[in-house]
Amino acid sequence: MRTYRANSIPPDSIAGAISYAIGQPPGVDVNELVIRPARQR
Structure with a gap:
């Protein structure tokens, strides 16, 4: 669960x-909006 949260994107960034x-x-x-963390651990 820690890894998931460490790589999650804050809601205000999605907004x-x-x-x-x-x-x-x-x-x-x-047509598409791909949102992913810029930095992954």
Whole structure:
């Protein structure tokens, strides 16, 4: 369980990624959003 939590992404980071995707202008289509930790132990 410790490894999982050590590599987890904070909820506000997930929210920021989603906000970025839905905040794009009308001419931009976001088909996929892959979110992963930048650093893994």
